[in-house]
Amino acid sequence: MSWSLRASPVLAVLSLPLVGCSSSCSTSSAPAPVASTSSRPRAAAPPAAFAAAPLGGACLPLSFADLAARADASVAQVKVRQERETVSGRRRVVGEGLGSAFVYDSTGLILTNHHVIDGASDIRIVLSSGRELVATLVGSDPPTDIAVLRVPATDLPALALGDSDALRVGDWVVAIGNPFGLSHTVSAGIISAKGRTGRDLEGLGDGSEYFDFIQTDASINPGNSGGPLIDLSGRVVGINTAVRAQANNIGFAIPVNMVRELVPLLMSGAKLRRSALGLRVDPVTPAEAERLKLTGPGGAVVRAVEPGSAGDRAGLRENDVIVAFRGERITGPERLRWLASMAGVGKKVQLRVLRGERELELSVVLGALAERSPAVPSAAP
Numbered sequence: 293m294s295w296s297l298r299a300s301p302v303l304a305v306l307s308l309p310l311v312g313c314s315s316s317c318s319t320s321s322a323p324a325p326v327a328s329t330s331s332r333p334r335a336a337a338p339p340a341a342f343a344a345a346p347l348g349g350a351c352l353p354l355s356f357a358d359l360a361a362r363a364d365a366s367v368a369q370v371k372v373r374q375e376r377e378t379v380s381g382r383r384r385v386v387g388e389g390l391g392s393a394f395v396y397d398s399t400g401l402i403l404t405n406h407h408v409i410d411g412a413s414d415i416r417i418v419l420s421s422g423r424e425l426v427a428t429l430v431g432s433d434p435p436t437d438i439a440v441l442r443v444p445a446t447d448l449p450a451l452a453l454g455d456s457d458a459l460r461v462g463d464w465v466v467a468i469g470n471p472f473g474l475s476h477t478v479s480a481g482i483i484s485a486k487g488r489t490g491r492d493l494e495g496l497g498d499g500s501e502y503f504d505f506i507q508t509d510a511s512i513n514p515g516n517s518g519g520p521l522i523d524l525s526g527r528v529v530g531i532n533t534a535v536r537a538q539a540n541n542i543g544f545a546i547p548v549n550m551v552r553e554l555v556p557l558l559m560s561g562a563k564l565r566r567s568a569l570g571l572r573v574d575p576v577t578p579a580e581a582e583r584l585k586l587t588g589p590g591g592a593v594v595r596a597v598e599p600g601s602a603g604d605r606a607g608l609r610e611n612d613v614i615v616a617f618r619g620e621r622i623t624g625p626e627r628l629r630w631l632a633s634m635a636g637v638g639k640k641v642q643l644r645v646l647r648g649e650r651e652l653e654l655s656v657v658l659g660a661l662a663e664r665s666p667a668v669p670s671a672a673p
Contacts (some may be wrong), residue, residue: 294346353524356466356478364598367468368393368419368520370427370441371405372412378660383413392519393417393441394528395448396555403551404518409439417443431558435501437533438551440558453521454504454527456547459483464524466476467510467532467543468624481510481541488544489626491575493534502630505544506530512543521545527540553634567606567658570601573625576613584613586646591615592625606656609647616644633661 374387391408395401401418409415413429425443432439447514461483488505508521512532521530530545557564573592574580581589594612597604608614615622617631618641635641637660645652 318647325596350385351463353464353480356480359466359468359478360525365420366395366451367519368395368402368417370408371416371418371424372409373414374411375413385578387411390515391517392515392532394455394520396440398446398448398450400443400445400448401450401559402442402443403520403531403555404425404439405530406434406437406439406532408518409441410434415441416642417441419448430511431561431564433558433564433607435553436546436550438502438546438558438616440555451522452527453548453552454525454529456529459486459506459523459529461485465508465510465521465529466524467508467512467519467521469514472513479511481508483507484509484542486547487623487626489624493536493544502550502626502633504547504550504626504630505534506547507539508543509544510543511541512545516543550630559592565637566661567635567637567639568601568661569603569628569632569656570598571603571608572596573614573628575624581614583647584611584612585649590624591646592628602656602659606643608643608645608654608656611647613646614643615646616642618642619648632658 305527307444370391370393372387372389372391375383376386377383389408391404393402393404393408396403403593414427417425417427419425425445427441427443430440430442463483464480466478466480474602475483484507485507488507490501493503493505506521506529508530510521512521512535514535515534516535519532520528520545521532523529529548531548531551532543532545534544536542536544554564572595574595576584576586576589576591576593578589580593581587584593591613594608594610594614596610597608606620614628617628618635620631622628622631632641635658637658640655643654643656645654
């Protein structure tokens, strides 16, 4: 099975707000946009929810024309160049590529994929007006493939962030870009699935990444990396990141709520330190639930406990099933890994654990996650 991870940074993608189409279906006003994690001034929110027409009792979009017309100001193309020093001391270009990005904050903050700018010695942002700006890297996180750039501009219209947790399978989403060099291509589709992980995307990464992808049938192709996926209210719900090779209309985006948690940490300039339980965990399958005499699937079953780790010190054992972390229900091992990694080194957290027929509350002081070499591919073509 062949996968194209983080569609090669050869072409840029565009995404933008959906606004004001004529409609025969009455819709209520869009809710107030969710503010970005930055405290800097933000651009005005899209004026209205995207209008839709009824069909079989549901509302469907009439047109995406207004969306396309209003796109350019909030969308950027990323141009990168990689250089290496030769034995003679000269520098030569070893790679060039294009990717995509969008304005996150009007004071010059840009979001894109880490793999788009990975290893780049020169990063340029090209706005829809043709204005080209030198970008500096504020921070990036290879395990989630998120990067924050800054450009010297204070008047950029930003896209509002939505709520990826509120997405439902079947909701409309839109991506607009230039896949395979076909600029400003508009594609629309639905949310096909949520919570796609490394187990679903065979061959993607080495297991150290944090995958919680949104799957969509809106066309995401090579060249779409870093562009936003937006909902019908014009808010960003994901960053387009990966495509499945030789498959029709199967694309994946990083959920924006994951981005929202990371951006303040990346903007701080401090090295991102992840915390960890020191466990190896697997999903609770129906077969595992039967073996462990559980009422059903859900949670994360402990396969191994690292000696001397936070989990070991707290008394966790093999075959324990972790069902809650800080009061939040655990739906699977990926969610547990993410929550544990973001809680903070040295933080004390409460776990709810099923051990046989007993339910336990354990206090765990989180340790530091051992660093690994990034497995995300380089941005070189």
